Each structure stands twice: as structure tokens, then as C-alpha cells.
Amino acid sequence: xxxxxxxxxxxxxxxxxxxxxxxxxxxxxxxxxxxxxxxxxxxxxxxxxxxxxxxxxxxxxxxxxxxxxxxxxx
Amino acid sequence: xxxxxxxxxxxxxxxxxxxxxxxxxxxxxxxxxxxxxxxxxxxxxxxxxxxxxxxxxxxxxxxxxxxxxxxxxxxxxxxxxxxxxxxxxxxxxxxxxxxxxxxxxxxxxxxxxxxxxxxxxxxxxxxxxxxxxxxxxxxxxxxxxxxxxxxxxxxxxxxxxxxxxxxxxxxxxxxxxxxxxxxxxxxxxxxxxxxxxxxxxxxxxxxxxxxxxxxxxxxxxxxxxxxxxxxxxxxxxxxxxxxxxxxxxxxxxxxxxxxxxxxxxxxxxxxxxxxxxxxxxxxxxxxxxxxxxxxxxxxxxxxxxxxxxxxxxxxxxxxxxxxxxxxxxxxxxxxxxxxxxxxxxxxxxxxxxxxxxxxxxxxxxxxxxxxxxxxxxxxxxxxxxxxxxxxxxxxxxxxxxxxxxxxxxxxxxxxxxxxxxxxxxxxxxxxxxxxxxxxxxxxxxxxxxxxxxxxxxxxxxxxxxxxxxxxxxxxxxxxxxxxxxxxxxxxxxxxxxxxxxxxxxxxxxxxxxxxxxxxxxxxxxxxxxxxxxxxxxxxxxxxxxxxxx
Numbered sequence: 001x002x003x004x005x006x007x008x009x010x011x012x013x014x015x016x017x018x019x020x021x022x023x024x025x026x027x028x029x030x031x032x033x034x035x036x037x038x039x040x041x042x043x044x045x046x047x048x049x050x051x052x053x054x055x056x057x058x059x060x061x062x063x064x065x066x067x068x069x070x071x072x073x074x
Numbered sequence: 075x076x077x078x079x080x081x082x083x084x085x086x087x088x089x090x091x092x093x094x095x096x097x098x099x100x101x102x103x104x105x106x107x108x109x110x111x112x113x114x115x116x117x118x119x120x121x122x123x124x125x126x127x128x129x130x131x132x133x134x135x136x137x138x139x140x141x142x143x144x145x146x147x148x149x150x151x152x153x154x155x156x157x158x159x160x161x162x163x164x165x166x167x168x169x170x171x172x173x174x175x176x177x178x179x180x181x182x183x184x185x186x187x188x189x190x191x192x193x194x195x196x197x198x199x200x201x202x203x204x205x206x207x208x209x210x211x212x213x214x215x216x217x218x219x220x221x222x223x224x225x226x227x228x229x230x231x232x233x234x235x236x237x238x239x240x241x242x243x244x245x246x247x248x249x250x251x252x253x254x255x256x257x258x259x260x261x262x263x264x265x266x267x268x269x270x271x272x273x274x275x276x277x278x279x280x281x282x283x284x285x286x287x288x289x290x291x292x293x294x295x296x297x298x299x300x301x302x303x304x305x306x307x308x309x310x311x312x313x314x315x316x317x318x319x320x321x322x323x324x325x326x327x328x329x330x331x332x333x334x335x336x337x338x339x340x341x342x343x344x345x346x347x348x349x350x351x352x353x354x355x356x357x358x359x360x361x362x363x364x365x366x367x368x369x370x371x372x373x374x375x376x377x378x379x380x381x382x383x384x385x386x387x388x389x390x391x392x393x394x395x396x397x398x399x400x401x402x403x404x405x406x407x408x409x410x411x412x413x414x415x416x417x418x419x420x421x422x423x424x425x426x427x428x429x430x431x432x433x434x435x436x437x438x439x440x441x442x443x444x445x446x447x448x449x450x451x452x453x454x455x456x457x458x459x460x461x462x463x464x465x466x467x468x469x470x471x472x473x474x475x476x477x478x479x480x481x482x483x484x485x486x487x488x489x490x491x492x493x494x495x496x497x498x499x500x501x502x503x504x505x506x507x508x509x510x511x512x513x514x515x516x517x518x519x520x521x522x523x524x525x526x527x528x529x530x531x532x533x534x535x536x537x538x539x540x541x542x543x544x545x546x547x548x549x550x551x552x553x554x555x556x557x558x559x560x561x562x563x564x565x566x567x568x569x570x571x572x573x574x575x576x577x578x579x580x581x582x583x584x585x586x587x588x589x590x591x592x593x594x595x596x597x598x599x600x601x602x603x604x605x606x607x608x609x610x611x612x613x614x615x616x617x618x619x620x621x622x623x
Binding site: 030 | 541
């Protein structure tokens with residue numbers, strides 16, 4: 001009985017927390033990103049763009065050529 | 075079968091995400107866009123949303139790179155199901171891929187590899203095209219490849235093979251005029267002979283692109299303007315076959331959208347000009363284009379030999395002097411080496427680009443050696459090359475310090491979050507009417523693009539130090555707890571407290587709220603109660619929880 005009462009008390013606090021919805025406090029994972037505005041839905045972040053290009057360039061058009069030189073220099 | 079007659083759309087472009095802001099803002103006068111199917115088949119989130127918006131304004135066609143119609147493996151049912159599902163959603167005007175294979179024995183080289191042009195290969199590919207068309211419920215169109223080697227086993231020309239393939243399978247053709255130029259240059263074929271032999275009535279679409287001329291051979295890089303000789307060939311195709319749906323591809327060193335649109339304008343110009351910009355190109359033939367096979371090699375053996383050379387990095391493994399037609403200044407081993415190098419550089423870049431902090435921590439030589447060793451030991455197996463990095467941390471673990479390994483785990487997770495499905499964040503309004511009693515029975519789901527970690531080292535701090543441009547050194551051992559997730563198209567990192575992590579891991583394991591909380595406050599941990607409201611508020615504010623809708 002004690003546990004149930006305690007759980008209800010905790011659940012009340014948790015639900016209150018959800019309804020209060022706190023501030024955004026996470027940090028972006030990539031340099032140059034400053035929140036959602038930097039890439040929005042426009043597909044403009046370099047990271048996202050590169051990711052979306054992977055399948056295409058890797059298979060389609062010998063990105064390896066560009067990458068070849070960049071890798072050889074590495 | 076549906077789509078027996080393909081529509082006439084006009085002049086299109088290969089859609090590249092970098093152009094999306096311009097397209098959204100200017101709604102350019104372009105008749106249609108071609109998307110790369112694989113970029114959307116195994117990915118959610120922003121990419122799919124961009125595609126949805128694009129197709130509101132433009133007709134879409136789907137162009138694949140991983141059907142691998144020439145492989146001897148069974149048809150990839152996962153690939154076909156995802157391709158069909160995407161087609162059902164996108165409703166493309168048509169679906170295309172390439173006359174090629176990408177790997178056998180469930181390996182994937184992520185390249186468009188050439189097939190030997192033999193009767194056995196022709197029968198095999200025709201049969202597979204028919205099965206694909208049956209599975210998709212529509213006719214497909216296949217593109218002539220750019221190739222860098224030619225098999226001695228071939229008993230017919232590429233153009234004869236393509237013509238017979240199209241007729242035998244009753245499929246359409248995507249004529250890449252630049253590919254004809256590239257292959258004719260590389261193999262010293264005659265472009266006019268090639269084009270004249272094709273059933274142009276089956277050509278539903280034309281590709282145009284730039285390339286890189288290395289002197290001894292041309293690489294199909296799609297990173298430059300279309301050259302005049304290719305415009306001449308394009309015009310010749312239209313003269314013989316009538317106007318065709320025409321599209322420009324530009325995949326590397328991608329310029330601003332107006333520059334690419336200028337190429338489309340050139341296509342319109344040369345389609346109606348009264349003269350060609352150059353003479354029809356001709357490459358000195360040093361032999362008959364058809365080289366009768368001197369030995370009959372089973373198709374599967376030819377493919378196995380090529381793949382062995384590519385995966386091992388040893389051109390000698392395929393006996394190139396026996397199997398590849400020699401070219402002036404472009405020896406058989408150099409021809410197969412083009413594919414060998416491409417495979418390694420391609421996979422290298424896939425990983426290298428995604429682990430910058432690890433690079434900063436362990437240095438250039440160490441990262442080069444580590445990635446190279448992974449590639450040697452680990453063939454890619456999935457059609458989505460972005461997945462290749464997933465096995466990297468496990469491989470690297472024995473070669474890295476514990477903290478560097480955990481940094482590798484974090485960077486790999488960050489990379490893969492881009493492709494996770496899109497989910498909507500839970501909002502307070504979604505909880506309207508909830509009571510403490512009903513809330514205890516609820517199951518809260520995480521966003522699909524989310525992972526939580528417990529590390530032995532302060533990995534997030536290490537990663538942030540890299541972003542801040544600081545020199546990375548081995549950190550002191552200190553447990554840390556982290557949530558990484560995608561929200562509003564950005565990847566975020568959120569530090570967690572240990573007890574907070576415990577509650578979240580219980581919630582995300584599927585426990586109802588009451589049970590998850592009970593686990594957190596078991597033993598009468600009254601102090602935890604003080605933070606419960608704060609944690610839920612923080613998770614909501616950062617968009618960690620998914621709406622049930």
C-alpha cells in the first residue's frame with residue numbers, strides 16, 4: 001500500500017513535469033549547427049547533405065575519383 | 075503490366091539535396107526531377123520530408139544504383155520490397171537502374187560493375203528483369219553503364235547485348251549519352267556504331283553529365299559540364315530517335331542550381347540547333363569491336379574473379395591478362411585496379427568523414443590504418459552504404475584505448491541517427507486528460523532517432539572538446555550518461571544523470587511509467603523523487619519522448 005501511494009505521488013510529480021515542459025538544453029552534435037534553424041527542413045546542413053549523398057555518390061558516379069585524391073593525400 | 079507507355083515529361087534534373095533551398099525559394103522552371111532511390115528507401119526523417127515537398131511541385135522519377143540485375147545471387151527481396159514501398163508512396167513516373175552488378179555472395183562493392191557480354195549473361199539478365207518487373211508490377215528501364223574494363227569472354231558487343239536485352243525482357247532503356255562516350259573512349263569503340271545499333275524506340279530517358287579524362291581512360295565523375303562531343307552525340311540520338319525525356323546529372327563538386335540549369339538550357343538548345351557543336355567523335359579502333367571468346371568461362375566465375383580482385387585488392391587474383399581486353403596505355407591490371415581503388419576509397423571516406431573526433435584523438439596514421447584494416451576484414455553487405463560504419467566500433471575496439479573506443483561508439487551513433495525514422499515529439503497537449511493513475515499505466519516511447527548510453531569515460535565532454543578545437547588527450551575514468559537524438563533535423567547530445575539514465579532505460583525498455591519510476595525510487599530513495607518532475611520536464615522540453623499518434 002505504501003508503495004502504491006508513493007508511486008502515485010511520484011507519478012503526480014512526473015505528470016506535472018510533463019505538463020510543465022522545460023527548456024531545450026541539449027547541445028548540437030556538429031560544429032556549425034546552432035539549433036534547428038541552421039538546417040531546418042531545407043536539407044542545408046553539411047552533415048545531412050553528405051549523409052544523403054552517400055548512397056548515390058558511392059555507387060553511382062565514382063565519387064571515388066574525388067575521394068581518391070583526397071584519400072591518397074591523407 | 076502498368077506503365078507500358080512512359081509519359082513525355084520534357085527536361086529534368088537529378089535532384090541533389092544541396093539545391094533544395096533554392097528550389098523551394100524559386101520554384102525553377104524544370105519539368106521533373108530524378109531522385110536516387112536508395113537515398114530514400116532506407117532512411118527516414120528530413121530526407122523523406124524533403125522528397126514529399128519536392129513531389130508536391132514536380133513529377134518524380136526514381137533512379138536506383140543497387141538493383142544489381144546482373145548478380146548471380148537471388149533477387150534481394152528486402153531491396154525489392156523497399157523499392158516497391160517507396161514507389162507506392164512517391165508514385166514515380168518510372169523506375170530505372172543500371173545494366174550492372176554490385177556484388178555476389180551477399181557482398182556489396184557499391185559500384186556499378188560490368189558484366190561479360192555472353193549468351194549466358196544475356197539469358198540470365200533477361201530472366202531477372204522479367205522477375206523484377208513482375209515484382210514491381212511495372213516495366214523498368216535500364217541504363218547503359220560506364221565501364222573501365224572489358225572481358226575477353228564477351229562474345230558480343232555492348233550495344234548488341236543491350237539491344238537484345240531490351241527486346242528479350244521487354245524493358246525500357248535509359249540512354250546515358252555520356253556513358254556511351256566514356257565507354258567508347260575507354261574501349262576504343264565507335265559511338266556512332268553503338269547508337270545506330272540501339273532500339274531507340276525503347277529509350278524513355280536520356281542522361282547527360284560531365285566526366286574526368288585521365289588520358290589513358292575516362293572516369294564517369296559527374297562533376298563537370300557536359301562536353302561538346304557528348305552534345306553532338308545527344309543531338310545525333312534525337313535525330314535518329316526523336317525527342318526524349320532528357321536529364322542532366324551533376325553529383326560531385328555540385329555548383330549552384332543556376333549553373334546546373336544552364337546545362338539543361340544547353341540540352342534544349344542542342345536538341346533543336348541546326349548544327350552539332352563538333353564532329354561525331356571517333357576513337358581509333360585497334361581491333362574489331364567484337365572479340366570472339368577464346369574460352370568459355372561460366373558467368374558466375376567471371377563475377378567471382380572480379381569480386382575477389384576487388385575485395386582482396388589483388389588484381390592478380392582475377393588473372394587480368396587472361397580475362398581483360400588490353401588497351402593501348404591502359405593495361406588489364408590497370409583496368410581492374412580502377413575498380414579496386416574505387417572500392418577502398420569509397421568505403422574509406424564513408425567512415426573517415428564520420429569520425430573526426432576519433433581522428434583528432436588518435437592521429438592520422440592510426441585512423442588510416444584502422445579504417446584500412448576494417449575494410450580489408452569487413453566486406454560491405456547492405457545496399458545502403460551508410461550502414462557500413464555500424465560494424466566499425468566493434469572492429470576497432472581491440473585497437474583503441476577504452477576512451478577512444480567509446481568516442482568511436484558515440485560518433486558512429488551520431489552518424490546513423492540521420493537515417494532513423496521520423497517521429498513526432500510528445501507534447502503536453504497529448505497528455506490532456508491524463509490522471510496520475512492513468513499515467514502510471516502508460517508506456518512512453520523514445521523518439522525513433524534516439525539512443526542512450528552509459529560510458530566509462532566522459533565521452534560527451536571529450537567530443538565537445540573536439541568541437542571546441544581543443545587538443546584531445548586520454549581522460550580520467552569517470553562514468554557518464556548520455557542521450558543522443560535527432561530533433562528538428564539536427565542531432566543533439568544531452569547529458570543525463572545516472573538515476574535519470576536508469577529511469578529512461580526502464581521507460582525505453584517498455585516498462586509502464588509506474589514500474590519504471592518504482593525501479594528508480596526503490597529502497598525508499600526519497601531524493602530521487604525530488605528530481606522526477608524536473609527530469610520529465612527536461613525530457614519533454616528536449617523532445618526525447620515520442621507522441622503515441
